[in-house]
Amino acid sequence: MEQRRFLLFLTLSMVILIGWMNVGPILFPAWFPKPPKPPVKRVDEPTERTGSTRAKGDQPAKGEATAASEETAASKTAEQPAADPAVAEAAPSEKPDAHPPEKKLTLPDHPVRSITLGSEDPASGYFLKVRLTSVGASILDVELNDERYTTLEKPKGAAKRPQLKVVSNHLKAADLVAPLQPQLPALTLQTAVPAVDLQLQALDPRASVNSVSWEIAEIERDPDDPTINRSVAFRLVSPDGRLELRKKFWLTKVPLKKGQERKIRDTTPDGYQVHFDLAVRNLGQKPASVRYILLGPVGLPLEDADNTRKFRDIKVGFREEDGSIDYEVVHVKEVVGKDEDEIEELKPAPRAFHFIGVDVQYFAALLFPSEEQLGTPDHSYIEFAKPVVVQRDAAHQQWSDISVRLHAFPLAVAPGQEEVHFYTLFAGPKRTELLRPLAADAVLDFSTWFGIGYVSKGLVWLLNLLHSIGIPYGIAILLMTVMVRGAMYPISRKQALGAKKMKELQPQLQEIKKKYAKDKEKLARAQMELFAKHRYNPLAGCLPMLLQFPIFIGLYQSLRMSVDLRLASFLWIDNLAAPDALFPLPFRVPFLGWTEFNLLPILTVVLFLVQQKMFMPPATDEQTEMQQKMMTYMMIFFGFLFYRLPSGLCLYFIASSLWGMGERKLLDYTDTKGPTTENGTKPKPVPGDSKPKKKPGWLARLAEQLDASAQLKKLDGQPAIQKSSRSRKKRKKSRQKR
16 A cells, blocks of 8 residues: 555656646746856868868867868768857957957858850861859850761751750759759769868858859950850859869860861860869968869760660779779679669779760760879879769669769868869760870770770771761661672682582481481491582581671671761661661560561561571471571571661671572572582593592591591400500510510
8 A cells, every 4th residue: 555655656746847847937937047058159260271160269179170071071961050150249358349350251142154165056166065054163064066966866846956965964954053952963073172161061051162153253255256255264262261262164176177177076186175173272371281072074865775785884094104094994783783882982093093984885074184193193183083873763773874073182282372183074976086195095895805896996997988988878888798798708609509519418418317327426427428528518607607707796896886877877767876766666565675666677587587598408307307497496586686786787687698698599500510629610521631639638538537447346356445455465475475
């Protein structure tokens, strides 16, 4: 009973206490005085090294304000809003006029502007039209003004295809970028400066170097055409007035000679370069150490994503100490398939970055640090780079947009001095003549397997040569096929004659199989004797296929890498580097994902089957019939594999098959049945010919050796190996008697 009373007493006491603490301050406020306010922190005292904010009079903690903590702080939102220094209460012992009032820190308030460099006119001498925004002083997009470089698709109602944007093509309008935007889109060459970002975020959590509008300090016009801007400089001063950031962009004008415009555009990389520098000036009285993080190119166009086998990849070139370039590739799956912490950093030391960027099938955007940072590792701009996912595609991970963040070494800036880093952004087509002067031609991805890359480059050179004399690329592919097959005519003729001879020998082969059905050794020897008698080599038919394989792979690579074949038209085909896409299908084919009807792959497979029917002898037994059925099924299976091949490659297969069938029909008219020589011609009998007979071939000699070994086995009814061992024992006994 007493325990119950005790528990009831505790319960009632807790209820009364909680009620009094909540109701008492309302009914009797004088009995509950408020605690004193904590001192207000000030934001006008940056640290000497990093520029992070601290209350006036506070001492920095040990190990505070390192570069690592600086970057971490810049990437996070400020936990508490900064207090206004003007409302801080003065100490009672200080007189109001002892110190002048400090200036109130405010966010930069510059008007948002969009500036265009270059021109959309191809005759202006500029190859690019570059749009920039004052928000973050970044690149909105880079557009090619060459009429050859348009988008694959034409918008509904448009008279022509719009020009292609090499970077930031996901940004449709400049008004999508606004200051202090919560979800700011990724823009090319966005720059985070942690020392300044900390001050901006203390004033507004949404503010950063990338989200505020910069002041346009200078615009330079083209002296030949005042309507064209050649360069622009942006300026931003930190809220405390101690650091000034400046970003300048400019283009190079290329003089065009009449009649050589296309050649100049295809061989002059300067026209596709956007020059860029980042300067940090110390306006304070103490030395400053400033870091920055630069975002690489974003938004490269992923064209014909359903059929392409090349997606966005990060390409890196490291300059070795001996001057050579070491190339590395980071595929999109290596970035998208990992968490941010699992993505490996690209560290050049002791080398230096020669270039780093992103490429797609036919275009690349590569960032080149200035040559001055290639001297020694101490002069390198970039400490490390890290791949990042800019925009993730949930349905198709390989379609995701990726880029890199370049983390620079700290800039040590003396008071009143300025440090500048220079960069060059190449944004243009992937051509050997454009990338080789920049030592970046490995971006073309030509395979070095068995010299396939040399074959691909040779075929691209041949196609461009034919096109330079006025031949369309579709007809150039047909002419190239005729040249290749014509050069291989002696070999393919032997193959056709061999197939024809094999067809004639089928009855004799069937008799041999019936005769030696139970003795495989005699069967093989009889077949080789028959082949040697009629001078037939069963392996000769594989040689043309082996010779055509590098050409097939090389042409496939040239179609995949040659930007000239992109949007090259022929007949109903409007893009030889993609499937012909005659018309869209009313449904999506399950498992295969086909959405368009492609005619050329079907014609290719039909011609393969017809050619196989012409070359293959008729089946004489069940085994041969089954083999021929398997070959037919394989050809149909190839049709599924070829359905998404580029139409230019299908043109090569169709022309090659027609050439092979024409050769076979030609042999039917020029060669008759009967014995033939090795060259495929009938021997002319010469009466009284006393010339020595020709030496037997290797098949005849092999048959003789097999026959001789069989005769040795029959001696004394014992195997030849036992007879040889018995003879060795006799010779040993005779030596012992001696």
